[in-house]
Amino acid sequence: MGVVPSTTFKRCYHLPQAMLNYQGLTSKGTRAVCLALVSNAVVSELLLAGNAIGTYGLQCIVDMLKHNTTIQVLDVSDNDLGSAGASLLADLISNTTLASLKASGNHFKGTDAKYFSQAIQKNTTLKHLDLSHNEFTEKGGILLGRSIGENECLESVNLSWNHLRLTGIAGIAEGIKANVSIKKLNVSWNGIGNDGARVLGRALRDNWILEELDVSSSRIGFEGLRMLFAGMVGNETLKRLILTKNPITSSGACVALRLIQSTPSFQIKKLEMADLSVTSEFLDLLSELHKTKPDFVAVYGGILRNKDMILDTLAKHSDIRDPLEIFMEFIKQNNLRLMDMFTRLDKDKNFSISRLEFERGIKDAEIPLDGLQMDKLINRLDFNGDGEIDFGELLDGYHQYVQRRRKKRKDSEYMQALSNQIRPISSRSRYVFRNPSRPSSPSYDSDPNSRPVTPHCINLSGPLGNRDEFIMSLNHLPNNRNHFLNVSDMNVTDVNALSDDSDDSDDTGCEIQVPQLYDHHGIGDLTISDW
Known part of the structure; x- marks a missing residue:
């Protein structure tokens, strides 16, 4: 047949799963597999x-x-099948007993949806259909929506990353209204916006089957969230709602909890907003909700104190350890290679780690990550958002970790060098930086002993570089109103140190204005003149 025998296929020929992903199979190789x-x-x-x-x-x-009626699951994702492939897959859906089909990332267009639409309407065995990462657009959404409405066997449908927009999601929503079998729907990353959320909400009001809805990264804002919940009043089946990576704000999260608590028909048990930082108000509402719905789970990103985003950012960088750093340090401390760790987590040996596999592997390895950190780590490693982590994505995560470590090391070295240039000085120094915009303070020139206890001096022992670096060094001075600079050449691009007894020298430096500093230190326009 002109095909080199595959040991990979030989190993899995007598196993329930023939895992031949990313094996470089061409048409001839596929024909050989099919004959076998x-x-x-x-x-x-x-x-x-x-x-x-x-x-x-x-x-x-x-x-x-x-x-062959034994094979129930088929995955032909990322094979660039195009329109001709869409036609053949439609024939496959219509004339086989397949239960699960994954055809993600095959460049199907809007006009190709007609093939799938006709096949889905006739099919009575297919339960799981994944057509994500294609280009069905608005037209495809309308065509697929019609078939979804008439199908009575599908249980999960993934149409994420398909450019559906508002018109396309409206078509899907019409299908969901009439559908009597789909329990899980993923329409994330389709840019449906607030109006799309409103349309979905109205569809859910008439649907009594759907249990999970994923609208992550759909440009749904605060108003869209409100319309989604208002539209679905009366729905009693939805149990999991995923709103991650939408600009709903912390206020929107609070509104969601209030609506879940105040609407008796809602049976939502899990609300996911993994990237959203919430306020103490949200935590109070969540605690109150647990009194009536103790099994309710809210997944969120962090906690904002006093609704201050700046404080949250500082907390993320100072108090909370990066889960990626914890994960990579575990690998290093246990003398593991990345491939070793990947193999340990990949329980089913399909060269891809599912979310469940990852969570179980982390727990089995006793890596100190809580649920929130684990969610963040998975989201960071899952670069393409398909819910699976392959080795390439794990390798990208390692490169991120290495780059951050290098940056931290460089920053630390720079700050150490800078701290070596800052030292306390005696009260003999005569030159003070004063804030001209503040009320005048007592003259320290007339009474040196009345000077504050903690004045500091930058003792520059070598070239500092450019003006930006000079300003950066001043920004790291203690936050006092009086500071001193021990210099001999005020060219800024080449500032050198004087000895400690430079107070009595006749050297003079040119005047330098640094107005950027007065907001940080409260010292106004900083000048250095006439040494």
Whole structure:
């Protein structure tokens, strides 16, 4: 057949799962696999993602599955199948007993949705359909919505990353209104906006089946959140709502809790806003909600004290350890390679780590991460947002960790060098930086002994560099109103130190204005003149 035998396929031929993702399979290789599987009664899952099976290879798969009824799960994601592939997959859906189909990332267009629409309407066996990361656009959303409304066997549908926008999501919403089987719907990353949230809310009011809705990264703001909840009043089946990466604000999160508590029909048990920092008001509302719904779970990103975003940012950088850093340090301390850790977490050996596998692996390894840190770590490593972590994504996370460590080390070295240039000086020094915009203070020139106890001097022992670095060094002075600079050359680009007894020298420096500092230190326009 002109094909090199694959040891990977040979190993999995007698296993329930034939994992052939990213094996470089072409049309010929796919044909060979299909010929071997025609009469196979063991393999129930055929995974072919990330290959180059081509139209002919897909045709071989379709023909094989018409005779093989054992295989129930098929993954042909990321094979660049295009419109011709969409037509063949529609034939596959219509004429086989497949239960799960994943065809993500195959460049299907809006016009290709007609093939899937017709097939989905006729199908009576397919339960899980993943058409994410394609380009169905608004037109495709309308066509797929019609088929969803008439299908009675689908249980989960993933249409994320398909450019559906408002018109497309309106078509999907119409289908959800009439659907009697779908329990899980993912329409994230489709830019549906506030109006799209309103349309979905109205659809949920008439739907009594859907249990999970994912609208992450959908440009839903505070008003959109309010319309979503207002529209779905009366729904009694939705249990999980994912709103991560939407600009709903902390106020919107509080509104969501109030509506869940005040609407008896709502049965939402999990509300996810993993990237959103909440206020103490939200925590109070959550505590109150737990009194009536003790099993309710809210996933959020952090806590804002006094509704101050600046304080939250400082807390993230100072008090809370980076979960990626904890994870990578565990690998280093245990003398593991990245591949070793990946293999340990990849329990089913499909070269991809699911969220459940990752969480279980972290707990089994006793890595000190709480639930919130684990969610943050998974979201950071899952760069493409498909819910799986492959080795490439883990490697990208490692590179991020290394870059941050290098930056921290450089910052630390610079601050150490700067701190070595700052020292207390005696009260003999005669030159004071004063704030001309503040009320005048007692003259320290006339009474040196009345000078504050903690004046400081920058003792520059070498070239400081440029003006920006000079200003940076002044920004790190203690926050007093009086500071001293011991210099001999005020060129700023090349500032050198004087000895401690420079007070009696006749050297003179040119005047330098540094107005950027008065907000930070409260010392007004800082001048250095006439030494």
